[in-house]
Amino acid sequence: MPAAPDPDSAEWLRALRATGSERLAAERRLHTLLLGAARAEVARRNVRATIPGAELDDLAEQAADDAFMSVRRRLGEFRGESRFTTWAYKFAVLEVSGKVTRHTWRRPDRAVGVEDWSALRGRLGLQPEAASEWHELLAALRRAVDTGLTPLQRSVFVALMLDGQPLDVVAASLGASRGSVYKALFDARRKLLAVLVAGGHLTAGEARR
Amino acid sequence: MTDRDRLAAFLSTDPRDGGCDEALALLHAYADAYLQDPDEAARHRPSVAAHLAACGPCAEDLAGLLAAIAPR
Numbered sequence: 001m002p003a004a005p006d007p008d009s010a011e012w013l014r015a016l017r018a019t020g021s022e023r024l025a026a027e028r029r030l031h032t033l034l035l036g037a038a039r040a041e042v043a044r045r046n047v048r049a050t051i052p053g054a055e056l057d058d059l060a061e062q063a064a065d066d067a068f069m070s071v072r073r074r075l076g077e078f079r080g081e082s083r084f085t086t087w088a089y090k091f092a093v094l095e096v097s098g099k100v101t102r103h104t105w106r107r108p109d110r111a112v113g114v115e116d117w118s119a120l121r122g123r124l125g126l127q128p129e130a131a132s133e134w135h136e137l138l139a140a141l142r143r144a145v146d147t148g149l150t151p152l153q154r155s156v157f158v159a160l161m162l163d164g165q166p167l168d169v170v171a172a173s174l175g176a177s178r179g180s181v182y183k184a185l186f187d188a189r190r191k192l193l194a195v196l197v198a199g200g201h202l203t204a205g206e207a208r209r
Numbered sequence: 210m211t212d213r214d215r216l217a218a219f220l221s222t223d224p225r226d227g228g229c230d231e232a233l234a235l236l237h238a239y240a241d242a243y244l245q246d247p248d249e250a251a252r253h254r255p256s257v258a259a260h261l262a263a264c265g266p267c268a269e270d271l272a273g274l275l276a277a278i279a280p281r
Binding site for chain 2: 167
């Protein structure tokens with residue numbers, strides 16, 4: 001249920017729905033806030049080593065512009081569940097999030113179509129020792145991935161867990177949302193755990209921990 | 210923690226996890242509530258809290274939003 005906005009939020013809404021110079025002034029204030037938030041978020045994500053400074057500035061400005069357009073377009077969707085500025089900042093943070101991820105991720109230098117299952121050890125933070133037990137478990141996991149998952153779940157598992165692609169990069173390459181990619185991995189993990197427990201490779205107790 | 214435990218932990222899912230779409234749709238409300246009282250925010254929206262505990266990108270977005278709204 002929509003909540004009544006707090007006084008500051010109500011004033012933002014009123015000014016952004018006004019006409020003429022009052023609305024223009026509110027839009028300018030909003031853009032300034034969003035630009036500040038986008039620049040701060042770019043700095044917080046600490047990607048200066050991978051993106052040159054001038055490109056970072058462009059990225060922050062583009063994120064602020066896109067966030068501003070989203071806020072304008074979706075003003076009627078503000079439900080008073082937070083302060084207006086928090087709702088608006090969210091668009092700036094999400095714009096920076098998506099742009100930085102897509103900008104910084106680089107595909108590993110390996111042959112296309114080759115699945116590097118050894119990468120899973122590092123991805124899961126596994127120890128280098130206990131190799132024989134791991135090989136057996138890995139073989140069972142690999143069989144489960146090959147036979148127990150849908151094509152989408154398998155593609156997502158391979159992209160995220162073997163290639164190490166960020167979720168947002170996988171989503172962009174599939175033309176899907178972050179949510180649908182996360183759901184595909186979520187369902188894949190559930191299936192794989194069930195298969196490994198049913199096959200006696202993991203115990204129910206280990207699965208519940 | 211053994212390798213088996215780590216693999217089991219990775220494959221384990223929280224049935225309360227509401228997913229990215231819900232978490233991102235409510236991130237602003239969650240962030241304002243979190244700023245007041247993180248435990249209460251999690252109690253009030255357990256599906257969002259469970260998701261943020263499991264999803265790195267959404268948790269990073271919450272961290273960014275909290276940084277934006279934190280009192281200076």
